[in-house]
Amino acid sequence: AQSVTQPDIHITVSEGASLELRCNYSYGATPYLFWYVQSPGQGLQLLLKYFSGDTLVQGIKGFEAEFKRSQSSFNLRKPSVHWSDAAEYFCATGGYQKVTFGTGTKLQVIP
């Protein structure tokens, strides 16, 4: 079965610092991978997705993710974090049938 693992439950970064959130997937074939964000009291917003092709994917809000088959990873990155990025981030895999989410990483941004 498809699954994703987010090893970091909570991450704290300073505003302006770079960010990398880790995600590892488990799937035999090429997976469909997503990153979603949930801000406090808000719904789930799609940041970016990977289906095939270029392994570096650009998303909204300045985020990007890189698919690395050799490492079974799909890490989310942002070069400079803003205070408004404080939220919970979910890596997910799947597609038409259903999406399976990781456990989420809570991002705290400090001044």
Added chain:
Amino acid sequence: EAGVTQFPSHSVIEKGQTVTLRCDPISGHDNLYWYRRVMGKEIKFLLHFVKESKQDESGMPNNRFLAERTGGTYSTLKVQPAELEDSGVYFCASSQQGGSGNTIYFGEGSWLTVV
């Protein structure tokens, strides 16, 4: 284009009462999904409709939960009777008909508190 809309956005009910959550998918999306996140835990799949048919309801926790999608448009999720452990956020999502890889778009969620 309107996104996935859910109603109510917040609901507080007493244990034993009934709550009905409604979801309007994006127009033209045949696939409709329900997910929930209970007590800050993982986001869990509940079920998947293709038009009015239940494609997969393997995630429904028990028979207190009933989902319907009459006419293949909007969907309702009824919890009857509600228990304390049902508190959480219920997300609805939709996607276009097609093969794997279609993006699933989520609504803002219905936040349920059972007291």
